[in-house]
Amino acid sequence: MVERLDPKYVGELMRRCIKLSQIYVLGVSGPYVGSIYLDENQKIIGEGHKKIIDGTGLVLHAERDAFNNIKIGNIPKTLVTTLEPCVNFNLKKRKREIFDPCSELIVNEGIKQVYIQRVDRNPRVRTQGIEYLRRNGVYVEVLGWPSFEVKDVINNVNNEPSTHA
Numbered sequence: 001m002v003e004r005l006d007p008k009y010v011g012e013l014m015r016r017c018i019k020l021s022q023i024y025v026l027g028v029s030g031p032y033v034g035s036i037y038l039d040e041n042q043k044i045i046g047e048g049h050k051k052i053i054d055g056t057g058l059v060l061h062a063e064r065d066a067f068n069n070i071k072i073g074n075i076p077k078t079l080v081t082t083l084e085p086c087v088n089f090n091l092k093k094r095k096r097e098i099f100d101p102c103s104e105l106i107v108n109e110g111i112k113q114v115y116i117q118r119v120d121r122n123p124r125v126r127t128q129g130i131e132y133l134r135r136n137g138v139y140v141e142v143l144g145w146p147s148f149e150v151k152d153v154i155n156n157v158n159n160e161p162s163t164h165a
């Protein structure tokens with residue numbers, strides 16, 4: 001059992017996720033997404049954002065970018081992320097993405113809890129990522145959009161449609 005995060009700490013982490021999401025990424029269409037993994041002691045061990053893999057045109061989602069940035073020896077238990085993790089809703093739409101859906105990564109890597117800023121508004125995804133995680137025993141908390149905790153930050157964020165497609 002991984003300890004739940006204090007709401008204030010979640011707010012701090014989400015602010016950091018939003019800043020990560022704003023790192024300029026040439027060629028990436030909105031929404032910009034930022035993610036942070038914590039270990040069992042709630043220490044940050046990996047951060048990332050949605051990006052294009054150099055020279056490939058392929059999209060790397062924030063959850064996977066952050067996961068790739070975890071230093072060897074650290075074990076992620078908690079994910080904090082700005083957007084509901086994707087599911088394998090439509091293979092054709094995923095042609096620019098060579099990786100498995102982030103929801104599967106999260107479950108397969110043994111992440112115990114996920115804190116999400118907002119649900120994906122795309123009807124093909126909306127809540128399915130969350131349902132997939134919960135069905136597989138992951139504790140999921142959705143902060144909502146906009147959340148009181150991050151209102152001061154998101155005022156400066158380009159509010160694009162929140163969808164992976």
Ligand SMILES: [Zn+2]
Nearest residue numbers: 061086101102
């Ligand atoms: Zn994804």
